[in-house]
Amino acid sequence: MPKSYSRDLRERVVRSMEAGASCHEAAAAFEVPSSAISGLRAGRQTGSVAAKLIGGKRSLLDAPQRWLLGLVAAEPDLTMDEIRGRLRARSIRVSASSVWRSTHILTGARSC
Numbered sequence: 324m325p326k327s328y329s330r331d332l333r334e335r336v337v338r339s340m341e342a343g344a345s346c347h348e349a350a351a352a353f354e355v356p357s358s359a360i361s362g363l364r365a366g367r368q369t370g371s372v373a374a375k376l377i378g379g380k381r382s383l384l385d386a387p388q389r390w391l392l393g394l395v396a397a398e399p400d401l402t403m404d405e406i407r408g409r410l411r412a413r414s415i416r417v418s419a420s421s422v423w424r425s426t427h428i429l430t431g432a433r434s435c
Contacts, residue, residue: 328355336360395426 332353339349346360394409395401401409403419406426410417417425 391425 332355336349336353336355339352340346340360344352347357350357350360390413391406394406403422406422407417407419410422
């Protein structure tokens with residue numbers, strides 16, 4: 324499985340583009356594929372160069388974490404589908420597996 328580029332490298336590439344380098348120039352200067360640079364364009368707009376999950380799995384870690392932790396703490400017996408329903412009410416659509424993965428990451432729960 325491919326690995327993400329280091330945060331330091333991503334930050335240097337974004338700084339290079341902010342200084343006026345094109346995506347292709349930055350890719351050549353830092354010896355990364357141009358396709359990797361396109362993902363960093365969002366970093367210039369959002370201010371975050373954090374790596375996204377590999378494999379296309381959406382994480383709720385980008386969703387309001389405090390809200391999700393508060394929900395799980397206040398109602399620990401909620402099912403994944405009930406949590407998904409609460410998220411849908413907030414216009415956040417995710418699979419049950421994403422809910423499971425995110426709640427376990429946020430709460431530090433361990434799986435068997």
